Amino acid sequence: MKTDQNNYIRRLKDKKEEALEFVMDEYFPLVKGIVTHILLPLERRELAEECISDVFLSVWLNAQKFRGESEADFRKWLCAIAKYRAIDFYRREKKRLEIPSSDNESMDICLPEESAEEQVLFKESTREMEKMLSLFSPTDRRIFIMKFFWGMPSEEISKKLGLTKSAVDNRIYRGKKQLVKGVISLGDGGK
Amino acid sequence: MKDIYELFNDMDMDMNEFEEVEADELERARVKKMVRERIAQSGNSGGLEKRGKSRARAAAVAIVIMAAGIGGLGLAFPAYAKEVPVVGDIFRFLDGGRRGVYDLYAESALDIDMVKADNGIEVALNQGVYDGKTLVLTYTIKTTKDYGENPHLDSAIEVNFAQGTAGSEGLKKVSPGVYVGQSNYTFFSEKENRDAISFRWSVSGLTDMDEGLKEEENMTTACRLNFNVSLKTLDYKVLDIAENQSIAQRVAVSLKRLSATPINTILYYAEEVPSNLVNSVQIAWEIKDDLGNVYAYNENGGQGKINGEMLKMEYVLTFKRLDPQAKTLFITPTLKLAHSQGGGVEISENGKETTSMYKELPAGIAAGEWTMKQVTIDISSLK
Numbered sequence: 001m002k003t004d005q006n007n008y009i010r011r012l013k014d015k016k017e018e019a020l021e022f023v024m025d026e027y028f029p030l031v032k033g034i035v036t037h038i039l040l041p042l043e044r045r046e047l048a049e050e051c052i053s054d055v056f057l058s059v060w061l062n063a064q065k066f067r068g069e070s071e072a073d074f075r076k077w078l079c080a081i082a083k084y085r086a087i088d089f090y091r092r093e094k095k096r097l098e099i100p101s102s103d104n105e106s107m108d109i110c111l112p113e114e115s116a117e118e119q120v121l122f123k124e125s126t127r128e129m130e131k132m133l134s135l136f137s138p139t140d141r142r143i144f145i146m147k148f149f150w151g152m153p154s155e156e157i158s159k160k161l162g163l164t165k166s167a168v169d170n171r172i173y174r175g176k177k178q179l180v181k182g183v184i185s186l187g188d189g190g191k
Numbered sequence: 192m193k194d195i196y197e198l199f200n201d202m203d204m205d206m207n208e209f210e211e212v213e214a215d216e217l218e219r220a221r222v223k224k225m226v227r228e229r230i231a232q233s234g235n236s237g238g239l240e241k242r243g244k245s246r247a248r249a250a251a252v253a254i255v256i257m258a259a260g261i262g263g264l265g266l267a268f269p270a271y272a273k274e275v276p277v278v279g280d281i282f283r284f285l286d287g288g289r290r291g292v293y294d295l296y297a298e299s300a301l302d303i304d305m306v307k308a309d310n311g312i313e314v315a316l317n318q319g320v321y322d323g324k325t326l327v328l329t330y331t332i333k334t335t336k337d338y339g340e341n342p343h344l345d346s347a348i349e350v351n352f353a354q355g356t357a358g359s360e361g362l363k364k365v366s367p368g369v370y371v372g373q374s375n376y377t378f379f380s381e382k383e384n385r386d387a388i389s390f391r392w393s394v395s396g397l398t399d400m401d402e403g404l405k406e407e408e409n410m411t412t413a414c415r416l417n418f419n420v421s422l423k424t425l426d427y428k429v430l431d432i433a434e435n436q437s438i439a440q441r442v443a444v445s446l447k448r449l450s451a452t453p454i455n456t457i458l459y460y461a462e463e464v465p466s467n468l469v470n471s472v473q474i475a476w477e478i479k480d481d482l483g484n485v486y487a488y489n490e491n492g493g494q495g496k497i498n499g500e501m502l503k504m505e506y507v508l509t510f511k512r513l514d515p516q517a518k519t520l521f522i523t524p525t526l527k528l529a530h531s532q533g534g535g536v537e538i539s540e541n542g543k544e545t546t547s548m549y550k551e552l553p554a555g556i557a558a559g560e561w562t563m564k565q566v567t568i569d570i571s572s573l574k
Contacts, residue, residue, distance in 0.1 A: 015389065015419045017230075024226065028219055029211035036212055049218065053225035060230060061351070062196040064387055064421060073200075079209060080199035134193040138201070145202060149195060160205075 009074055012063045020060050023078075030075070031055050031082045038086035038151075042093055051089045055082045080150075087151040132179055143171050281317060281329035281371045285361050291511050292489050295454040296320050296327065301422050303328075309414040311335040314394050321422045322452045323385040324507050325377040325491050328392060332362075332370040336412075339401035340364050344372060345411065349391040353378035357492025377507055379494035389421040425452040428573050437564035439526045440556075441465050442472055446522060446566050447505075451573045455509050456486075458522070462493070462504045467553045469502050473527040478510055480517035480570075486510040513570060523565040529558050 003011050003022045011019035035051045058081050066077050133141050142161065146152040154172070158165040282293035282300070300318035307314055313333045320327045332344070344362055356379070362372035374392075378384065396411040428451045436445040443463040450457040464472050478486040488510040495504030513520065529552075552558060 013421065015421065020226070020230075021223070024219070024223055028214050028222070030209060032214050032218075033210045033212040037210070049222050050225065053222045053229065056222070056226045057229050058196070060226070064389060065194070065196040065200075067197070067200045075206065076202070076204040077199050079204050079206070080202050081196065084195065084199075133195070133198060141198065142202065145195070145198060160203075 005071075009066070009069075009071075012060070013066070015063075020056065023059065024056050027075075027078055028052070031078070034079060034082040035086045035089075038083070038090055039093075042090065044093075047089065047093060051086055054089070055085045058085060084149045087149065090151070136175060140171050140175055143168055144175055147172060281331075281373060282327070284371060285363055285373045292455070292487050292509065293327075295512055299425055299452075299454045300327075300329070303418070303420055303422075305418050305420070307416040307418065309416055310412060312394075312397055312412060312414045312416070314416050316392065316418045316420070319420065319422050320454065321388045321424050322455055322457060322509070323383065323424050323427050323450060324457050325375055325509060326388060326390065326422075328374050328376075330372050330374075332372065332397070334368045334370075334397065337367050337399075338370070338397055339399040341400055342370060343398045343400050344374075344394060345396040345398070346374060346392060346394045348374075348376045349393070350378060350384075350388060352382070352384045353380045355379040355494040357494075359491075375489070375491065377491040379505075385424055385427070387421060387423050389419075392418045392420065425454065427452045430568070430570065430573050432566065432568055435564070435566050437524065437566075439561035439563050440468075440528060442468065442526050444474060444524045444526070444563060446568075449520075449568065449570070449573070451513060454512055456511070456513055458488075458508050458510070460506055460508075460524075462495075462506060464502045464504070466497060466500050466502055468528065468556065471528050471552050471556070473529060475525045475527060476508065477521075477523040477525070479521050480514055481519040481521075482514055482517050484514050484517065486513075513573065515574065518569070518571050520568045520570045521565055522568065524563045526561045526563060527559075528552060528556060 003016065003019045008019045008022045008026075012023060031052050032048070035055065036048050039048050039051060055078075059078060062081075066074060068074060068077060133144060136144065139161065143157055146157045146160070147154070152160075154165050154168045157163075158168045161168070280297040282296040285293075297318070300320045303316045303319050305316045311334060315331045315333075317329045317331055319329075326348070341364070342362055344360060346360070348356060348358065350356075356376055358374060358376045360372065360374045362370050364370050394414060394416040396413045398411040430449045430451070432446045432448055434445075436443055438444075442465070445461050447459040447461055450459070458478075462472075462474065476488055478488060480486075488508045491507045491509055493504045493506030495502060497503075
């Protein structure tokens with residue numbers, strides 16, 4: 001059987017390599033668009049390529065976790081991954097190069113109100129964070145993913161969700177507190 | 192527990208926010224090559240990087256004890272061999288239909304039916320069952336030459352979430368050049384993988400193990416057969432067992448929980464053993480219910496750490512589905528200290544494997560049997 005428009009998602013989940021090939025052909029420009037946009041300030045072409053490959057590798061390794069049916073769902077899921085991987089690359093690289101904080105507000109990735117320790121803590125506990133996220137309320141979860149996995153500034157998040165910026169900041173503050181103190185134990189649920 | 196890739200399913204995306212950027216052929220080729228290389232590095236099923244990290248995190252030495260081979264390869268096969276192609280229900284065939292641990296497996300097993308051949312060895316991976324802890328595979332092997340009554344299949348399993356794997360294998364001749372087999376793999380990881388499993392099963396050789404053969408006759412025939420498969424996990428219910436610990440001869444056993452699937456029941460238990468007794472301890476189990484059913488079980492190995500003078504292990508064992516009418520389960524461990532036979536494989540943090548042979552009992556310790564406290568479990572909630 002040949003991989004085509006109608007079966008590539010299923011075949012990707014079945015670990016058919018030619019389905020990945022298909023996805024790479026089909027979505028290369030989209031992933032490149034997202035990745036280069038985020039990594040632009042670094043001005044490094046080979047890093048962008050490495051990141052694009054990382055996105056497709058993540059898609060391959062996690063294909064089973066994609067739950068949607070339609071192509072539109074898949075496209076969204078892929079974009080979410082691309083954004084997440086690109087921000088991750090950007091943070092890592094920035095840390096490595098110790099580039100001083102850029103003036104560009106849209107790249108407000110390191111929160112000014114965050115201490116260095118907190119940042120390290122978040123970095124170290126991505127795994128913990130993932131566990132916690134499934135216990136947060138849907139809105140809080142969305143906020144946290146946008147903030148920490150996609151590096152979006154609070155302002156933008158608030159527009160997206162129709163909340164005020166201070167409401168978003170508040171929720172982040174509360175969530176971080178829970179996270180830092182580990183108040184939510186996995187046993188007693190939370191929300 | 193959902194991870195971030197699952198959570199991404201629920202995220203709204205404004206697709207207008209993204210702009211496509213055209214890429215030239217050269218760039219595409221470079222990226223694709225990178226992806227392919229990294230998939231190859233990660234062993235296709237992925238997660239090599241992940242595994243490296245978890246190894247580094249694991250403190251001390253993880254010991255994986257290989258469970259003994261699948262017991263009781265009976266002679267009852269003609270009854271089952273008639274059923275379908277070669278052997279209809281391989282699970283029961285290999286169990287000889289006697290102990291009943293696998294009686295229900297074929298019902299819920301998922302057909303894989305992948306056939307691959309290399310170097311005169313054809314392997315059909317027939318069925319698989321994953322109960323959330325143990326993966327059981329059945330397969331049929333056809334060969335151009337004969338490999339005797341009980342050949343050994345060199346096979347390996349790769350998954351991306353386990354830090355340790357315990358396994359066992361049984362292979363039985365059906366007719367000249369035709370064998371059926373079953374392999375059990377139990378995975379140990381920090382975070383249990385209960386939704387679905389993706390694995391790569393690779394077969395690298397077949398060896399005639401019959402005694403009395405000259406050395407050159409039981410040479411392994413090498414082959415390279417890889418199967419990449421994903422299976423859904425069986426439904427399950429978990430029942431935590433109330434705090435209980437029983438100690439005999441400084442060996443402590445506590446039952447942790449039961450997991451019930453449509454075809455079997457998994458018992459998780461913990462064992463603490465003084466390090467000088469590690470090689471002498473055996474636990475035998477009596478598992479019965481209030482209706483008088485006695486359940487045969489399979490030990491599926493365990494994982495643990497050396498903590499000072501104690502070895503702390505967590506084990507799983509599997510037995511048949513509980514009688515739906517039963518309300519109470521009684522489980523009694525019996526400690527046996529003995530000159531044990533056999534060996535195990537010790538895998539250290541850096542992946543180095545050392546074969547350890549069991550030794551005699553340490554000085555001052557007498558062999559014997561101690562029946563430990565019976566644990567009574569209300570299983571009505573598992574209905």
